[in-house]
Amino acid sequence: MARRDSVVITLASICEGFADHVLALLIARAGRNHGTFERLLIKHVGDDFYSSWDSRLKWLSHGFDLLNPGSRVVQDLRVMVELRNAIVHGDGSLSSFQTRQLAKQLTLERQLYERLEVTIEARAYYLSGRTVAQAKGISVSFVEELDKALTKKLKE
Secondary structure, three states, X not given: OOHHHHHHHHXXXXXXXXXXXXXXXXXXXXXXXXXXXXXXXXXXXXXXXXXXXXXXXXXXXHHOOOOOOOOHHHHHHHHHHHHHHHHHHOOOEOOOOOOOOHHHHHHHHHHHHHHHOEEEEOOEEEEOOOHHXXXXXXXXXXXXXXXXXXXXXXXX
């Protein structure tokens, strides 16, 4: 695996770990500060909080009102996660899941190029010399925005 691929995987993992840490903190806090119903609901939801990026972002935005799911930071993160998924599941190409629907594939290809300077030929992806720098910027922006929102939430 190329070094650039490894860096993208690592950056996506750092964002995932931070998001999971924030969720765990907020879930523990919610369980302490609420009654039986809330604690039972948290127990029932269980690991769904952490099961996918869609789930994490749903809980961070709608459950805890920390992120705007339509913000540029969140959208950029989603594109970086899609690149990570291609790297991990696609063996040098977009994964079969990512190419299942042509319209979504074309949108993803455009987003990968615009946000991470990744080009797609056929299904194969090619990271540019700027991809790692772009991914670092996306990661830093996501962690900073989530940290800022968490700090504000904890002061309430």
